[in-house]
Amino acid sequence: MAWTGKVLRVNLTAGTCTSEDLRMDWAKSYLGQRGLATKYFVEEVNAKVDPLSPENKIIYATGPLTGTMASTGGRYSVITKGPLTGAIACSNSGGYFGNELKSAGWDMVIMEGKSPKPVYLLIENESAKLMDASDLWGKSVWDTEPAIKTKHQDPLMRVCSIGKAGENQVLYAAIVNDLHRAAGRSGVGAVMGSKNVKAIAVRGTKGVGNISNPKEFMKVTYEKKKILAENAVTGTGLPTYGTQVLMNVINEMGAMPTNNHRDVIFDGAKDISGEKMHEPRKTDGKANLVTNQACFGCTIACGRISKIDETHFTVENKPQYHGASGGLEYEAAWALGSSNGVNDLEALTYVNFLCNEHGIDPISLGATVSAVMELYEMGVLTEAQLGCKAPFGSAQALVKLSEDTCNGEGFGIEIGQGSKRLTAKYGHPELSMSVKGQEFPAYDSRGIQGMGLAYATSNRGACHLRGYTVASEVLGIPVKTDPLVTDGKPALVKAFQDATAVFDSAGICVFTSFAWTLADVQPQVAAACGDEFDMANLETMGERIWNMERQFNLEAGFTKADDDLPARLKKDAAKVGPAKGLVNGIDKMLPEYFELRGWDTEGRPTSATLERLGL
Known part of the structure; x- marks a missing residue:
């Protein structure tokens, strides 16, 4: 075991x-x-x-x-x-x-x-x-x-x-x-x-010595590593560009949330992309990206190690930021960049360093700052309150507001409460691009319909890693589905959510799911843990975990009303790109999703479902 x-x-x-x-x-x-x-x-x-x-x-x-x-x-x-x-x-x-x-x-x-x-x-x-x-x-x-x-x-x-x-x-x-x-x-x-x-x-120096079938485990893990190495995403794309490989792809699809989800295409995306991180700078001839890096036991190595241009305004006279450290990944580059209309790669890298240094989620930080910028442009927030001018596109404002949040100073104290509380305080709760109070990741669900349902039903609030239908809707993994339609998406979302629960619970990275299905994980789990972990067992386990989380949230006071998207995504159609004229069809998808889950019309697991799952 x-x-x-x-x-x-x-x-x-x-x-x-x-x-x-x-x-x-x-x-x-x-x-x-x-x-x-x-x-x-x-x-x-x-x-x-x-x-x-x-x-x-x-x-x-x-x-x-x-x-x-x-x-x-x-x-x-x-x-x-x-x-x-x-x-x-x-x-x-x-x-x-x-x-x-x-x-x-x-x-x-x-x-x-x-x-x-x-x-x-x-x-x-x-x-x-x-x-x-x-x-x-x-x-x-x-x-x-x-x-x-x-x-x-x-x-x-x-x-x-x-x-x-x-x-x-x-x-x-x-x-x-x-x-x-x-x-x-x-x-x-x-x-x-x-x-x-x-x-x-x-x-720890004891190691892991309790593998159920060591010879079979060595054999099957070797076979599965070959699948990762030969896959275009896990063998080439992620090692070369990291998750930033998606920046230009998602932008060209018209699913890049820009200026607090007012727009779906960011003209400056190429300036903050994975490709741009590789390009030598004009100032010093060096690239933003120094190398890639792998976590323990990883054969993909999607991590980024970056170095900021020492002449950039963010790090002048700040030698502690002149070394190489954890660089931008796609979600951070989007949240700090596109979401705020900022296309300054060095400024985004600096704020990402701040997030690592002080321990802050760059997704929620960037998305909350974008709500602040919209409130500023509306005249609700002022330069005097913020300590700076804060229009969309201002790298200086992004840096100032991020520093204040990390240090717990000035208006940064309010930004640290997240966009839901901040926008409600200033009379515009509709400007919080979040579900259950957690800010959206880097995919506009008008252009990728399944992600809207995944966001709305995620047990931890808006999240891409609880049901990454982008794999199917954009990359064609494991099958290609049309990102602009709602048909079939409830079943797709449920399948991704249940499988991801197993990947997460096994102790492996969800990025392996670009190349592996649950059928690749199962023999590894069985060899490590015992033959009782067959496919039927794991499939039920993923569903059991999802429903257990759902039950906790229901007991905490959440209801069907919390499985929803902001009005902007349901009423304001995309203005350009492939999704032009579309809003997200969450209201159409949700009832079918509930039915597939074995929940009643209010989103509560039925007694039959709970009994079947042993909950």
């Missing part, structure tokens, strides 16, 4: 760390990571709890394939009730932290209560203890991680931590590991900060 069989429970109030056996009956029904940790969470936490109260819990979880030789088997997830949305939150990260936690002998860490003072959790294989973090409080992620490694004289230690954003309870604060990989969405960093936890530092 590929689990370690151990859970570390940390009672922050009492200051204790105790080991307990993993519930293997739950593991066989929910697999690991997202599914299994959510099972623990919903069993232990009242759905109506205040996300930032001591009664909320936060779980850091690996999957059974984490730390193994399965490609991309380095993932871990953070599960809690999200302060941005009030919904179930599960944020997934790569890098090397997940493997280290698993190699130390732990499937998951459950934190409960609240520490009376700042602490960090130190894990060295079986040993776990809370350490004083008073000297680290107020420091950035970039300062915290090396400080902990230096203190323990161990450069191989892996650290996940929060920056000032998490401490200040920015509602979309992230947890960052390996300096620039992040559990980025829904505000998991704010929950960590609310508990006075600065970091988790792990050193």
Whole structure:
């Protein structure tokens, strides 16, 4: 069995760390990571709890394939009730932290209560203890991680931590590991900060030695790596351009949200694209992109490492930003760039550095700034309030407002509450481009219809990684569907959502699904965990996990009314491009989706569905 069989429970109030056996009956029904940790969470936490109260819990979880030789088997997830949305939150990260936690002998860490003072959790294989973090409080992620490694004289230690954003309870604060990989969405960093936890530092030397059928596992993982290598997306596109390979593709489709979703094509897209990151600059002859980078066990290597032009206004006299670090990925480039009408690649890279340094989700930050820019152009917000002129297209405004948000200063304090709260405060809630309070990713659902349904029904609020129908509607994976029609999309969305729940719970990266289907994951899980994990089992498991998350949200107070899109996407037709004249057909798709899910007309799982799934 590929689990370690151990859970570390940390009672922050009492200051204790105790080991307990993993519930293997739950593991066989929910697999690991997202599914299994959510099972623990919903069993232990009242759905109506205040996300930032001591009664909320936060779980850091690996999957059974984490730390193994399965490609991309380095993932871990953070599960809690999200302060941005009030919904179930599960944020997934790569890098090397997940493997280290698993190699130390732990499937998951459950934190409960609240520490009376700042602490960090130190894990060295079986040993776990809370350490004083008073000297680290107020420091950035970039300062915290090396400080902990230096203190323990161990450069191989892996650290996940929060920056000032998490401490200040920015509602979309992230947890960052390996300096620039992040559990980025829904505000998991704010929950960590609310508990006075600065970091988790792990050193694991035990490895993963419990594979059910080692010879078969070696054979099947080798075969599946070949599929990734030979695929056009995972073998060529992502290694070369990262997720930024999509910038020009999505723009040409007329599905690039621009100026807070007022438009669907951004004229400056080519200036902030993956191709542009490769081009030598006129100023110094060097490219923005230095190299690509892989997470633990990854054979794709989609990560970007970038270096900013040292003469650029953002980093003049700021030598701490002159080195190479985590560069732009598509979602960040869109949210900070197209969404705000900004086509300055160096400015976007600088703000992305800030997000990594201080622990902030660049998607929610950029999308909230775009709502601010629209309110500014409407005359609702003024230069005096913002501390700068803030029209769409202003790189200077983007930088100023982002710095203030990261530092918890000026109008940045309000931006840190997210677009839903900000736009409501200033009388224009319709300008928040979000679902359940979480801001949209980089796909306009007038041009990619299935994504509208995926956003509206996502259990953690608007999200592309809970049902990435872009794979089918744009890239033709696993089959090509027409992005401009609603027919067939409810079934497509459900299939992607259920399969993704299994990918996430196994401990592998969802990007493998550009080349793999569930039929490629199943034999790897079976060889690692046991033959009972056949296709029927995994398919039901994905559906079970989705419905469990849905049940939590219903108990938290969400209703069918929350499965909706902003009026702009339902009433304001796209003005140009292939989707010209179209709005999103969510109202047509939702009833069919509910029926396929086995839910009633109000979006509640029927008793028959719950019984079938063992919920």
